[in-house]
Amino acid sequence: MLLPNHLLTKARSLFPHTSQGKIYLNHAATAPLSTRVVNAMTASLRERSEGKLETFDLDLPMVGECRKLVQKLINAESSHRIALLGNTTDAINIVAAGIPWKSGDRVLLSNIEFPANVWPYLNLKRLGVELDIIQSTDGKVTTELIVDGITSRTRLVALSAVQFLSGYRADMAAIGDICRNRGIIFAVDGIQAVGAVRVDVLQMKIDALAAGAQKWQMSPHGSGFLYVTEDLQSRIQQKNVGWLAVADPWDFYNFDQPLASTARRYEGGTLNFPSLWGMHAALSMLLEFGIDAIEEHILSLTQQLIEGLSCIEGIRLFSPIEPHERAGIVTIEFARNVAEKDIFRSLAEQNITVALREKKVRFSPHFYNSPEEMAIVLEATRNCLGRSQM
Numbered sequence: 001m002l003l004p005n006h007l008l009t010k011a012r013s014l015f016p017h018t019s020q021g022k023i024y025l026n027h028a029a030t031a032p033l034s035t036r037v038v039n040a041m042t043a044s045l046r047e048r049s050e051g052k053l054e055t056f057d058l059d060l061p062m063v064g065e066c067r068k069l070v071q072k073l074i075n076a077e078s079s080h081r082i083a084l085l086g087n088t089t090d091a092i093n094i095v096a097a098g099i100p101w102k103s104g105d106r107v108l109l110s111n112i113e114f115p116a117n118v119w120p121y122l123n124l125k126r127l128g129v130e131l132d133i134i135q136s137t138d139g140k141v142t143t144e145l146i147v148d149g150i151t152s153r154t155r156l157v158a159l160s161a162v163q164f165l166s167g168y169r170a171d172m173a174a175i176g177d178i179c180r181n182r183g184i185i186f187a188v189d190g191i192q193a194v195g196a197v198r199v200d201v202l203q204m205k206i207d208a209l210a211a212g213a214q215k216w217q218m219s220p221h222g223s224g225f226l227y228v229t230e231d232l233q234s235r236i237q238q239k240n241v242g243w244l245a246v247a248d249p250w251d252f253y254n255f256d257q258p259l260a261s262t263a264r265r266y267e268g269g270t271l272n273f274p275s276l277w278g279m280h281a282a283l284s285m286l287l288e289f290g291i292d293a294i295e296e297h298i299l300s301l302t303q304q305l306i307e308g309l310s311c312i313e314g315i316r317l318f319s320p321i322e323p324h325e326r327a328g329i330v331t332i333e334f335a336r337n338v339a340e341k342d343i344f345r346s347l348a349e350q351n352i353t354v355a356l357r358e359k360k361v362r363f364s365p366h367f368y369n370s371p372e373e374m375a376i377v378l379e380a381t382r383n384c385l386g387r388s389q390m
Helices: 005-013 035-050 056-074 088-098 119-127 143-149 172-181 230-235 273-289 291-310 340-349 371-388
Strands: 082-085 106-110 130-134 154-160 185-189 208-212 224-228 315-317 330-334 355-357 360-363
Touching: 035 056, 035 273, 056 082, 056 224, 056 273, 082 088, 088 119, 088 185, 088 208, 088 224, 106 119, 106 143, 119 130, 130 143, 143 154, 143 172, 154 172, 172 185, 224 230, 273 291, 291 315, 291 330, 291 371, 330 340, 340 355, 340 360, 340 371
Parallel strands: 106 130, 106 154, 154 185, 185 208
Antiparallel strands: 082 224, 208 224, 315 330, 330 360, 355 360
């Protein structure tokens, strides 16, 4: 179901590029910043430059509010379970490096994960940890493949909620149940899901969720979060500790105090306040429109793309068709006689921004994109393909 016209108009008014003839469908890479984000960041920077100059009394309450916004977005049990971090990689490394591994322990992941969800675990080989790599089928990492890949030594399952190339959306609740029942840590890369579709860490029994915020959360670069359960936090042997990680950071000379009891312990040092002001504004915007409404709108747009692209000769859908198996990504590949780079460049020349990945073209619309834009993109793609085959 699409957003009602008045809400879609309101959403589009927050993104100036929509009035400039630009159609942006690359949110799976990085999102444009809304006027609310730009205004929030600009106000913060101006305050530091020509206002109060010292703004900790404004910044610190905002940080607490930002954790609460993340809590609402993913239905975490408490904002105390949220650490604000710079990117997905930093968040994953806290978990991967902190678990007390034993030689022979195994991590299960797939062959189509984005590298950010692979290298932190590859780095564990030096500790004797082995990786079991699932061979995906048609860009899908199904529950059945996960079950078949689990061994008696599997300690952790690392999985993207939504795959960055195929756009396949895993059955997180089913996989979470399997992992929880077998005492396996379920660590999720949520960057292609959070902000686009509903993610419920409690219902899905996710132990750790890492997500940079620059994509579907529509936040500035250098912002993101880690969700971690209290149980998993108690088992992580923290490798990096900063002055803000302790129970009372302002008790400067007390070096006997414990680490913070919350996930704040992973934030370490001074945070990137300008980016977090932007993240605060972006998440507030998404929650205002409602993540369920946003998901339905995105799925309607991707359905329109799937139906339209399926009718164009010379195109093969690489993304799944079923709504429950996809989120905001629709990826296509072409016949051998088609140069995908030419299609990509031709669309760019028409102010249509998509992504070129692994010789495939990827479309990823968000909640402010319109069905009229999808129709324009479909016609442009059809024409580009026709010219490339002449």
